[in-house]
Amino acid sequence: MNPLLAGLTILMIGDSHLTFKNTLLANLPEAFVAQGAKVVTYGLCSSKPEDWVDEKPVNACGYTQRIGTEHITLSMNKNDAPPNVQTLIQQWHPDAVIVVFGDAMAGYNQPQMPTDWIKDQVHALVENIGSTKCIWVGPTWGHYNPRYGKTDARTQELAALLNKEVQPCHYIDSTKLLDQKSIATEDGLHLTTSDYTKWGNQLVKTIDPLLSNK
Incomplete structure (x- = not known):
């Protein structure tokens, strides 16, 4: 156990990369948890930052709430939606909030990335997180599939924008954590189980020092 994480409460919220x-x-x-932290995780498939600012039922493909390392149960009730981030912060009093967002607002199938719209969403969520320590995890590489239209160029464009706009949250550029040519996906956007494990391992190495630096 890393004693520097003992006693910390971490709230994690995100899109489909944090749902299934x-x-x-x-x-x-x-x-x-293995390093002593208390972890509460909420995932909402296809969600964007604005969905965590305005509490509303937007569950199109799955919603998960996971306390610690308990069994993962996915709700497919379309009337289910997580509480907004301010409510979650008031409920759990986290020392840090880790957010996983990007792919659902990149506009992969659009000719131009919706830059102003992304900025508005990002700023609204960051403002609602307030003074709590915040770590923003951006998307990693994928492959082109007409279903999502993800491309390397748009992924890099999005990463560059998020890096500028999420402050004072610390931005983690996931494209720098994994080898672009080695990524395997199920559908062009969602990684295989083994590559999610690789991504997660790299994120832990990157996030640990940020959590330890109180």
Whole structure:
């Protein structure tokens, strides 16, 4: 156990990369709990930052709430939605909030990235997180699939924008954590189980020092 994480409460919220049982939801909580932290995780498939500012039922493909390392149960009730981030902060009093967002607002199938719209969403969520320590995890590489339209160029464009706009949150550029040519996905956007594990391992190495630096 890393004593520097003992006693910390971490709130994690995010999109589909933090919703299903074979995603980051399967390894990030375990890694931080093993180091002594209390972890509460909420994932909402296809969600964007604005969905965590305005509490509303937007569950199109799955919603998960996971306390610590308990069994992962996915709700498909379309009337289910997580509380907004201010409510979650008031409920759990986290020392740090880790957010996983980017792919759902990149506009991969649009000719131009919706820059102003992204900025508005990012700023609203950051403002609602307030003075709590914040770590923003951006998307990693994928492959082109007409279903999502993800491309390397748009992923890099989005990463560069988020890096500027998420302050004072610390931005983690996930494209720098994994080898672009080695990424395997299920559908062009969601990674295979083994690559989610690789991504998660790299994130833990990157996030640990940020959590330890109180």
